[in-house]
Amino acid sequence: MIEATLCFPLRGDVEGDAKEVLLIEKRRGLGQGWYNGPGGKLEADETPRECAVRETREEVDLAVDPDDLERAAELTFVLDGETHTFCHVYVTETFEGQPRESPEARPEWVAIEEVPYDRMWEDDRLWLPGVLEGRTVRGEFAFEGGRPLDEAEFVGHDLEWDVPLSEEF
Numbered sequence: 001m002i003e004a005t006l007c008f009p010l011r012g013d014v015e016g017d018a019k020e021v022l023l024i025e026k027r028r029g030l031g032q033g034w035y036n037g038p039g040g041k042l043e044a045d046e047t048p049r050e051c052a053v054r055e056t057r058e059e060v061d062l063a064v065d066p067d068d069l070e071r072a073a074e075l076t077f078v079l080d081g082e083t084h085t086f087c088h089v090y091v092t093e094t095f096e097g098q099p100r101e102s103p104e105a106r107p108e109w110v111a112i113e114e115v116p117y118d119r120m121w122e123d124d125r126l127w128l129p130g131v132l133e134g135r136t137v138r139g140e141f142a143f144e145g146g147r148p149l150d151e152a153e154f155v156g157h158d159l160e161w162d163v164p165l166s167e168e169f
């Protein structure tokens with residue numbers, strides 16, 4: 001099983017500015033060509049927070065403080081009946097720097113009403129809108145059809161909203 005993270009930096013929502021989320025257009029690997037948050041797989045001996053900080057730095061050159069990351073979701077992606085990926089999702093309104101392109105990702109600030117769900121993983125439209133409103137969620141999403149996951153068919157889901165997420169991560 002893969003353990004991974006996603007980090008969604010947020011800005012705006014003050015003095016009439018629209019609230020925006022930083023998305024990436026992924027340039028390689030799983031989900032290539034789709035929009036997502038910065039993130040990736042945990043490395044050896046790395047905590048999920050450390051992973052979210054490192055991936056956000058590597059992919060878009062934005063500095064986020066691990067202590068400022070708010071836990072937003074725990075997502076389990078199941079492929080053909082077996083857990084493929086467990087993903088820790090964070091949001092943060094605190095960051096330093098300006099997002100920059102990298103070989104892995106093209107960053108883009110997007111108004112939360114304009115998130116391009118038609119260019120994202122199919123599960124995202126089910127959980128990301130609530131997360132961007134400040135809710136927490138634990139979700140399980142089932143795919144079938146064999147690897148790679150991004151070519152499998154999305155067949156079902158189960159969501160629990162406004163749950164306390166594990167303090168451990």
Ligand SMILES: COc1nc(N)nc2c1ncn2[C@H]1C[C@H](O)[C@@H](COP(=O)(O)OP(=O)(O)OP(=O)(O)O)O1
Nearest residue numbers: 004005006029030031036039040041077121123124
């Ligand atoms: C199945 O639905 C998914 N939805 C969303 N929104 N994100 C997903 C889904 N499945 C996987 N992901 C995320 C989890 C990770 O953040 C990335 C995949 O990361 P990747 O495999 O590219 O990991 P890296 O460590 O960045 O890659 P390298 O091995 O190339 O360094 O997608």
